[in-house]
Amino acid sequence: MTTEELLEILKAKFPGLAFELAATKPDSAIRVPAEKIGEVAAFLRDEPTLRFDMLMCLSAVDRKGSFEVVYHIFSMTNGHRSVLKVFVPTEKPQVPTVGHIWRTAEWHEREAFDLMGVEFVGHPDLRRILLPDDWEGHPLRKDYKTAEEYQGLRTAYDNLNDTPDLAWELP
Amino acid sequence: MGVLEGRFGDNILITSVDKVFDWGRSRSLWAVTFGLACCAIEMMCTGASRYDLDRFGTFFRPSPRQADLMIVSGTVTFKMASRLKRIYHQMADPKWVIAMGSCAICGGPYWQRGYSVVKGVDQIVPVDVYIPGCPPRPEALIAGLLELREKVIMKEKVLAKAAQEA
Numbered sequence A: 001m002t003t004e005e006l007l008e009i010l011k012a013k014f015p016g017l018a019f020e021l022a023a024t025k026p027d028s029a030i031r032v033p034a035e036k037i038g039e040v041a042a043f044l045r046d047e048p049t050l051r052f053d054m055l056m057c058l059s060a061v062d063r064k065g066s067f068e069v070v071y072h073i074f075s076m077t078n079g080h081r082s083v084l085k086v087f088v089p090t091e092k093p094q095v096p097t098v099g100h101i102w103r104t105a106e107w108h109e110r111e112a113f114d115l116m117g118v119e120f121v122g123h124p125d126l127r128r129i130l131l132p133d134d135w136e137g138h139p140l141r142k143d144y145k146t147a148e149e150y151q152g153l154r155t156a157y158d159n160l161n162d163t164p165d166l167a168w169e170l171p
Numbered sequence B: 001m002g003v004l005e006g007r008f009g010d011n012i013l014i015t016s017v018d019k020v021f022d023w024g025r026s027r028s029l030w031a032v033t034f035g036l037a038c039c040a041i042e043m044m045c046t047g048a049s050r051y052d053l054d055r056f057g058t059f060f061r062p063s064p065r066q067a068d069l070m071i072v073s074g075t076v077t078f079k080m081a082s083r084l085k086r087i088y089h090q091m092a093d094p095k096w097v098i099a100m101g102s103c104a105i106c107g108g109p110y111w112q113r114g115y116s117v118v119k120g121v122d123q124i125v126p127v128d129v130y131i132p133g134c135p136p137r138p139e140a141l142i143a144g145l146l147e148l149r150e151k152v153i154m155k156e157k158v159l160a161k162a163a164q165e166a
């Protein structure tokens, strides 16, 4: 099934929603309104002819001004795949969770939250997953500024002659 | 050994207890099982049959309590730093640390922009031997271990050498 065919099915099922085809390479994608991603995902998973029973990857991209959340979905039953995209503004990056539809999404959403700061509304346990709990900021954002130090250890060195202080001396 | 040497018959060796212990220690440096990144793959290879670290009396123990040696093989992140320090403190004295690979020495490829990487494990624990490379080959790790052996047996000599070079 091509993305275009899937788009037609979605348009027929949700007549009020503004779906868009993003003809990107290598996979074209379907742009879904952020607040309806939960319903659309449930339909894609449960409809017998579609049966997208697997979320292969959920990732977030900083588009400067907006975040793009990308869902790569796959049907193990029917052997077809597709891509969904959701755009949210940087100031209020809130996307409904799809964790209750694909359990895989729970960790992927935590990762997107940790590194990009996208907030997944309705997520049961939205904590950092990779960085320490007391970390400040979301490092994969384009406007992220590296902190000077973390727990007393310097994070950045600008030139090669600038060497770290040893915590230990020779006896 | 001075006055006592040669006072007894054949087959009797006289030495100081420390020297015997150091000699023993240097021949059985047990490392704590613990790998952090790509360098750990090379360390595992060194431990496996082709390079066979057992030949040198080094093999991996699953508990820091039973280990003399910590091979920091790979990238130390800030999140890992506190854990690494804890493992170090859990090891019984005397203990030694090898920093394996550029990451453990200075942050490696993440030296400038790695927001989450400690720029050198010597900022957290004292390091005895540095093995450069990305990753160092197993031969280099073995060479580093043999260097450490020297250091264990001949502390004074090594310290004098270091002072001379500085």
Ligand code: SF4
Pocket: B037, B038, B039, B040, B073, B074, B075, B100, B101, B102, B103, B104, B108, B109, B133, B134, B135, B136
């Ligand atoms: S020094 Fe190179 S091989 Fe070793 S952990 Fe760092 S990046 Fe990986």
